[in-house]
Amino acid sequence: MEEKRIGRRTFLKAAAVSTAVVSATNLSKATPAVAQGNALPKTGIPHKELGTTGVKVPILHLGTAQRLDPVYDKIMHRCFKEGVTWFDTALSYGWGASHRAIANFLTQIKDRKKMWLTSKSGSGSPRGLTEDLDECLEELKTDYLDLYLMHGIDDEDMLEPEFIRLGDQLRKSGKTKFFGFSCHDGNVVELMNKAAKVGGIDAILFRYNFRRYGDRELNLAIDACKKAGIGLIAMKTNGSVPSSIEKVAQFRSDNFTLGQAKLKSVWADERIDSVVSEMDSIRVTRENIAAAKSEKHLTATESHQLNQLAALTANYACNGCDHICETIMDQKVAIADSLRFLMYHECYGKTERARQLYNEIPVQARMCETEQLQKAAAVCPQGIDIAARLQQAQMELTV
Numbered sequence: 001m002e003e004k005r006i007g008r009r010t011f012l013k014a015a016a017v018s019t020a021v022v023s024a025t026n027l028s029k030a031t032p033a034v035a036q037g038n039a040l041p042k043t044g045i046p047h048k049e050l051g052t053t054g055v056k057v058p059i060l061h062l063g064t065a066q067r068l069d070p071v072y073d074k075i076m077h078r079c080f081k082e083g084v085t086w087f088d089t090a091l092s093y094g095w096g097a098s099h100r101a102i103a104n105f106l107t108q109i110k111d112r113k114k115m116w117l118t119s120k121s122g123s124g125s126p127r128g129l130t131e132d133l134d135e136c137l138e139e140l141k142t143d144y145l146d147l148y149l150m151h152g153i154d155d156e157d158m159l160e161p162e163f164i165r166l167g168d169q170l171r172k173s174g175k176t177k178f179f180g181f182s183c184h185d186g187n188v189v190e191l192m193n194k195a196a197k198v199g200g201i202d203a204i205l206f207r208y209n210f211r212r213y214g215d216r217e218l219n220l221a222i223d224a225c226k227k228a229g230i231g232l233i234a235m236k237t238n239g240s241v242p243s244s245i246e247k248v249a250q251f252r253s254d255n256f257t258l259g260q261a262k263l264k265s266v267w268a269d270e271r272i273d274s275v276v277s278e279m280d281s282i283r284v285t286r287e288n289i290a291a292a293k294s295e296k297h298l299t300a301t302e303s304h305q306l307n308q309l310a311a312l313t314a315n316y317a318c319n320g321c322d323h324i325c326e327t328i329m330d331q332k333v334a335i336a337d338s339l340r341f342l343m344y345h346e347c348y349g350k351t352e353r354a355r356q357l358y359n360e361i362p363v364q365a366r367m368c369e370t371e372q373l374q375k376a377a378a379v380c381p382q383g384i385d386i387a388a389r390l391q392q393a394q395m396e397l398t399v
């Protein structure tokens with residue numbers, strides 16, 4: 001049987017070679033030119049067609065799960081001014097605060113049509129999704145969405161005919177132009193393959209970053225979606241691990257910051273139509289926009305360094321493939337979700353949200369016997385010490 005992923009040992013070996021290459025090149029430590037605000041290229045944000053929708057969208061758009069200023073949000077306005085005219089939100093973000101801030105922003109720019117809006121509902125029924133779409137429109141003070149997504153699905157039943165028919169109805173109603181789903185992983189491959197087969201899905205938002213390029217099955221699923229004309233949107237492109245861990249593989253480049261390089265590596269994959277990025281400061285906003293506008297590509301050395309980073313930090317980066325570790329255990333433990341919420345806390349500083357989400361996990365699904373966790377760790381392709389990381393989550397996030 002062919003290997004599902006590039007073996008970790010092979011990867012580490014490659015990383016060791018890359019380390020030698022990188023250190024031998026004695027790269028400059030100067031601030032990369034693209035990262036500097038005054039180096040913003042004069043070109044606009046490139047656009048690509050989203051799947052086969054016939055609509056061209058910016059390759060970068062703003063994720064709004066972050067805290068937004070309800071009165072005047074500088075980041076949203078900066079994005080708009082620079083051509084990042086697509087915002088991604090959800091009913092659940094900030095308990096409606098994200099929707100309300102975007103509604104206010106739309107009033108300020110005075111032209112809804114200049115923006116593209118995605119929103120999402122976590123409802124598991126056609127009726128709930130229909131009602132939630134109305135709630136989205138009401139909160140956003142608009143009469144249509146550009147893209148409505150079933151939020152974070154992990155059940156293939158959500159692609160059964162009743163949901164596909166619902167997508168048709170919602171498009172026909174004019175309340176959304178396009179319909180699709182997001183998933184945080186789990187069975188992303190199965191979901192993507194099914195979506196490619198059943199049709200009726202315009203776009204998929206999924207976790208994709210430099211850590212995933214060796215995943216054969218994911219690549220085949222991406223190919224299938226592309227062939228079926230589904231728009232592909234990448235999220236979690238940072239592939240974050242705690243910064244103290246990330247520092248073990250120092251990234252050096254004359255061209256890009258590490259964050260920019262991660263984005264560039266996703267854009268280098270021509271199957272991806274757009275990247276959603278939470279830009280929670282003006283600095284990050286400027287850097288991401290500069291990277292999107294830059295015509296420079298990653299050099300081989302920069303790509304090597306990302307591979308190196310992926311290899312050296314793999315055992316902190318959960319890919320969310322819960323069908324691998326969670327199904328092998330005798331009891332239900334929410335490993336992938338716990339590690340994702342721990343990442344929100346450790347990497348994004350979103351402790352409040354991380355704690356809220358973590359504490360929604362039933363207590364009995366947060367931890368179990370070490371022997372069971374060792375069984376799960378033994379099959380983890382990332383080599384994560386699951387017991388230690390779950391303990392960390394329990395310590396940091398329990399309220």
Ligand code: SF4
Binds near residue numbers: 318324
């Ligand atoms: S702990 Fe490992 S197997 Fe489990 S979801 Fe994360 S990466 Fe996948």
